[in-house]
Amino acid sequence: MATKPVLPPSEQTEPTAKTTAKTTTAQTLTPEERQSVLRTLRSPKLLKTEVLAGLVVALALIPEALAFSVIAGVDPRIGLFSAFTMAVTISFLGGRPAMISAATGAVALVIAPLVASHGVQYMIAAVLLAGVFQVLLALLGVAKLLRFIPRQVMVGFVNALAILIFIAQVPELLGVPWLVYPLTALGLLIVFGLPRLTTAVPASLVAIVVITAITVAASVTVPTVGDKGELPDSLPSLLLPDVPFTLDTLEVVFPYALAVAFVGLLESLMTAKLVDDVTDTRSNKTREAAGQGAANLVTGFFGGMGGCAMIGQTMINVKGSGARTRISTFLAGIFLLLLVVVLGDVVALIPMAALVAVMIFVAVTSFDWHSIRPSTLKMMPKSETAVMLSTVAVTVWTNNLASGVGVGVLVAMVLFARRVAHFVTVDRTLSGDGAEATAVYTVNGELFFASSNDLYSQFEYVLDPANVVIDLSGSHVWDASTVAALDAVTEKYRRRGTEARIIGLNDASVQIRERMAGKLS
Numbered sequence: 001m002a003t004k005p006v007l008p009p010s011e012q013t014e015p016t017a018k019t020t021a022k023t024t025t026a027q028t029l030t031p032e033e034r035q036s037v038l039r040t041l042r043s044p045k046l047l048k049t050e051v052l053a054g055l056v057v058a059l060a061l062i063p064e065a066l067a068f069s070v071i072a073g074v075d076p077r078i079g080l081f082s083a084f085t086m087a088v089t090i091s092f093l094g095g096r097p098a099m100i101s102a103a104t105g106a107v108a109l110v111i112a113p114l115v116a117s118h119g120v121q122y123m124i125a126a127v128l129l130a131g132v133f134q135v136l137l138a139l140l141g142v143a144k145l146l147r148f149i150p151r152q153v154m155v156g157f158v159n160a161l162a163i164l165i166f167i168a169q170v171p172e173l174l175g176v177p178w179l180v181y182p183l184t185a186l187g188l189l190i191v192f193g194l195p196r197l198t199t200a201v202p203a204s205l206v207a208i209v210v211i212t213a214i215t216v217a218a219s220v221t222v223p224t225v226g227d228k229g230e231l232p233d234s235l236p237s238l239l240l241p242d243v244p245f246t247l248d249t250l251e252v253v254f255p256y257a258l259a260v261a262f263v264g265l266l267e268s269l270m271t272a273k274l275v276d277d278v279t280d281t282r283s284n285k286t287r288e289a290a291g292q293g294a295a296n297l298v299t300g301f302f303g304g305m306g307g308c309a310m311i312g313q314t315m316i317n318v319k320g321s322g323a324r325t326r327i328s329t330f331l332a333g334i335f336l337l338l339l340v341v342v343l344g345d346v347v348a349l350i351p352m353a354a355l356v357a358v359m360i361f362v363a364v365t366s367f368d369w370h371s372i373r374p375s376t377l378k379m380m381p382k383s384e385t386a387v388m389l390s391t392v393a394v395t396v397w398t399n400n401l402a403s404g405v406g407v408g409v410l411v412a413m414v415l416f417a418r419r420v421a422h423f424v425t426v427d428r429t430l431s432g433d434g435a436e437a438t439a440v441y442t443v444n445g446e447l448f449f450a451s452s453n454d455l456y457s458q459f460e461y462v463l464d465p466a467n468v469v470i471d472l473s474g475s476h477v478w479d480a481s482t483v484a485a486l487d488a489v490t491e492k493y494r495r496r497g498t499e500a501r502i503i504g505l506n507d508a509s510v511q512i513r514e515r516m517a518g519k520l521s
Helices: 017-022 037-040 044-072 076-093 106-120 120-139 142-148 151-173 180-197 203-218 249-281 284-302 309-319 324-342 352-366 374-379 381-398 400-422 478-493 508-515
Strands: 425-431 438-447 467-477 498-501
Touching: 037 044, 037 324, 044 076, 044 309, 044 324, 044 352, 076 284, 076 309, 076 324, 106 309, 106 438, 120 142, 120 249, 142 249, 142 284, 142 374, 151 180, 151 309, 151 352, 151 381, 151 400, 180 203, 203 309, 203 352, 249 284, 249 309, 249 400, 284 498, 309 324, 309 352, 324 425, 324 498, 381 400, 400 467, 467 478, 478 498, 478 508
Parallel strands: 438 467, 467 498
Antiparallel strands: 425 438
16 A cells, blocks of 8 residues: 655645635634634734724614614714713623624613603713612622523514614605615615625625715715714713712612613623524623623713613624624724714715615524424424514514513413423322222322412312322422422311321422421411
């Protein structure tokens, strides 16, 4: 068998710089390695991806921040500065690389009544208190509760977000000059078609540049970013809220701060989990929760309106532009500030049609179309489909992601408890004769409030002999409801002069029964 000749050391070739450079491309890196900031800084190709992604996200953040400022009832500059401080802070302190945080609609909806009733200064106080709450919740391990959110709630969350993103674009297409429609169609053609030809440059950025160039060159009048509000011409400054530091003030801002904290954490942690799936990596949810709190504190001290993770801009970053590191998040904030302060006149010329096309692309690609295929719906249990649909319906109806997820989890819990309750079986067998006659009840299944409530009626109290054995070897006692039900069963037998013995309890069930048996009535 022929062997491959071995060259002497003097004739062996060293790896070329070109060959070595290939190891730093996205195709040869693991998903975890692709998130490395240092590795990205050493690779011009990867760095270009992050820089362009940050620029595209910054352009997409501007109209969103302006629109959310209107919802909250504050000066547009507050929304823009909030987007800047949130993005830059979370790029250092967050636990999910490449995720974008900024001023959001969910937070704007929460604080809008406070701004209307007490003014901006009370809003700033609420944002600062919300940041404190989020840091405390992170230290208490609230992020670990995410594992109790079922998959179908996640699917409903994603689908509802996609629908809300699309619905948010509809007003930009109503009552506008007819030229908006062909421009939007051109933008959609670019964002959907260009990736089939090349991915060297983000399609979203190409769409924005091309459509802006067309409208400027043709001198056509269409709605632009500048129409959304005045862009700032100076940097934000540090401040403290001008409110009395009294219990009365705390009473006013406390409920709003708590709502902002919970809504922000819920949206951020759900978005982080979604990005985990997209990038095949794992994030630090506890760090992300604490980072959101710190970002809101920084934003509050700069007079901002607070915020949380943004699903639309995050999907533009990781799916539309291919970013994977903190660099893109940091640059999105920096570019946003530069664009609105230094190049505000240029940014104001960007047609809303271009940004609408980008956001529609995000909505379409974010929606889980597989979840509504007839084959999927036919295969999926009806209870699972109900959970997904209830999450979508409530989220879209209320325009509140926290409400939708809360209802989805509640529906999932109720349906799960109902389903598990039906799995408990009680089988009766008789053995022996006369005084030795014994009725043995074998109970199988998980015993908790939903299943144990019917346990009392499963026994033949009148027909049973003097000896009764209840075998719980195939069961587990979970709560006080079950202990109370077992007490009721044994007590009814006792009143009839029958001894009912419970056997087969595992250690955990023995402990809970010994602690509460006979003490619940």
